[in-house]
Amino acid sequence: MGVVNFVFRASEDLQVLENYSDAPMTPKQILQVIEAEGLKEMRSGTSPLACLNAMLHSNSRGGEGLFYKLPGRISLFTLKA
Numbered sequence: 454m455g456v457v458n459f460v461f462r463a464s465e466d467l468q469v470l471e472n473y474s475d476a477p478m479t480p481k482q483i484l485q486v487i488e489a490e491g492l493k494e495m496r497s498g499t500s501p502l503a504c505l506n507a508m509l510h511s512n513s514r515g516g517e518g519l520f521y522k523l524p525g526r527i528s529l530f531t532l533k534a
Contacts, residue, residue, distance in 0.1 A: 465492050470532045477531040480506040
C-alpha cells in the first residue's frame with residue numbers, strides 16, 4: 454500500500470478564518486468548515502486533520518507565517534493581523 458499525499462494549502466485555511474469565523478479556531482473546526490463548504494476534495498485513506506495541523510503549525514512560526522497560534526492554548530489559531 455502506497456502513501457497518499459494530502460496537501461493543504463494556506464489559502465483554504467485563510468478563506469475559512471477570513472470568511473467563516475470571528476474567533477480563533479482549532480484545526481478540527483477549520484477542517485469541518487472546509488469539508489462542509491467543499492473547499493477541498495477529501496479522499497479516503499488520507500489523514501486530512503494531521504496534514505492540516507502540521508501545515509498550520511509550520512505556517513505559524515516566525516515572522517513570515519500567515520497564522521498565529523495563541524500562546525498557552527493547544528492548537529488554537531487565528532490569522533496574523
